Amino acid sequence: MDAVEKANADRQKSWIKDRKVGEGAYAVVYQGREASTGRKVAIKKIKVGQFKDGLDMSAIREVKYLRELKHQNVIELLDVFSSKTNLNLVLEFLDSDLEMIIKDRSLVFLPADIKSWMAMTFRGLEFCHRNWILHRDLKPNNLLIASDGQLKIADFGLAREYADPGYKMTCQVITRWYRPPELLFGSRYYSSAVDIWSVGCIFAELMLRIPYLPGESDMDQLKTIFRALGTPTEEDWPGHTKLPDYIPVGQFPKTPLRDLFTAASADTLNLLSKCLIFEPRKRINAKEALFHPYFFALPYPSHPSKLPKCATQVERPLEEVDGNVEIASTAKARNNILKRKLSSPSEKGRSIARRLDFTKQTPGS
Incomplete structure (x- = not known):
């Protein structure tokens, strides 16, 4: 055994896998612990043998970027080791994710709670962008929640550097409901x-407690976006009709965000609208977002330790690149709910948004 093999074997012995908590086509996630201290960790075993040309590019990217990114709102990579035909990533263990919290109907969100989750998301994302890394798959179940309430951006399998503005990148990234x-x-x-567009969709989802723009196909996704925000004109978004896959998808009037988010403050709606601008160059960036008046108005963001938490962690499978956990019928049902809300400003349609009163300060804020 040479020095490299011995070092790898020693690292492998440092970590113990206890139980499987998720599985996808290319990876299995285990809850484990550090042999010497008993500290809980997550071990992501990537099945290298699944790929004809060796290691999957997403695994290479995840290791590369997580080694570079050290921030309290980005998941920490603790170690990497190989075993047989598998590559194992040892990550800090996190109790739940934002999707689980959104879906837990026993939890009540205060405006200050949403503000806290958004602040942590923008902080982690600003750090990524400051280091010239695009995440390219932000969604609630890639925002993990630690036991102390800290939110951490995870799953960098689709991430990439973007320092060169003239370099071509694939458009087949970001889970459809969060894709710009x-x-x-x-x-x-x-x-x-x-x-930033993805974060805007997550922001809206935190207020609605259901996905904001749940399209059933790429074409339906565009219709869902335009139905909610209006069909863009050349004045709104210069040059968009010249994009490679442009196709007219119908004319929809612009609906004020206030019609759906009836309980939101003016600052809330302003920040949300700046995340969901059609013209990418006019969208707010993460650094600007952190200085937006929304974060400095009452109520102030909840301390992470005071945020709502799931009572128990639910096991969930790893998602594919563009796979949604919801089955088609559920996605269709949610889409229909949203369509009704956008087309009919009835009391019933507004009831979910009205649960959050962004105009009143909560006790102890």
């Missing part, structure tokens, strides 16, 4: 604005 219109129209040249 420029990617749906086939843009191969894009920026950190794609991640």
Whole structure:
């Protein structure tokens, strides 16, 4: 055994796998612990043998970027070791994710709670973008929640560097419901604005407690976006009709965000609207977002330790690149709910948003 093999074997002995908590086509996630201290960890075993050309590019990217990114709102990579035909990533253990919290109907969100989750998301994302890394798959179940309430951005399998603005990138990234219109129209040249659109969708989902723009196909996704935000004109978004996959998808009037988010403050709606601007160059960036008046108005963000938490962790499978956990019928049902809300400003349609009163300060804020 040479020195490299011995070092790898020693690292492998440092970590013990206890139980499987998730599995996808290319990876299995275990809850484990450090042999010497008993500290809980997550061990992501990537099945290298699944790939004809060796190691999957997403695994290489995940290791590369997580080694570079050290921030309290980005998941920490603790170690890497190989075993047989598998590559194992040892990550800090996190109790749940934002999707689980959103779906837990026993939890009540205060406006200050949503503000706290958004602040941590923007902080982690600003750090990624400052280091020229696009995440390209932000969604609630890739925002993990630690036992102390800290939110951490995870799953960098689709991440990539973007320092060269003239370099072509694939448009087949970001889970559909959180994918911006420029990617749906086939843009191969894009920026950190794609991640900001995803954050805007997550922001809306935290208020609605259901996905904001749940399209059933790429074409339906565009219709869902335009139904909610209006069909863009050349004045709104210069040049979008020249994008590679542009196709007219119908004319929809612009609906004020206030019609759906009836309980939100003016600052809330302003920040949300700046995340969901069609013209990518006009979208707010993560650094600007952190200085937005929304974060400095009452109520102030909840301390992470005071945020709502799931009572128990539910096992969930790893998702594919563009796979949604919801089955088609559930996605269709949610889409229909949203369509009704956007087309009919009835009391019933507004009831979910009204649960959050952004105009009143909560006790102890």
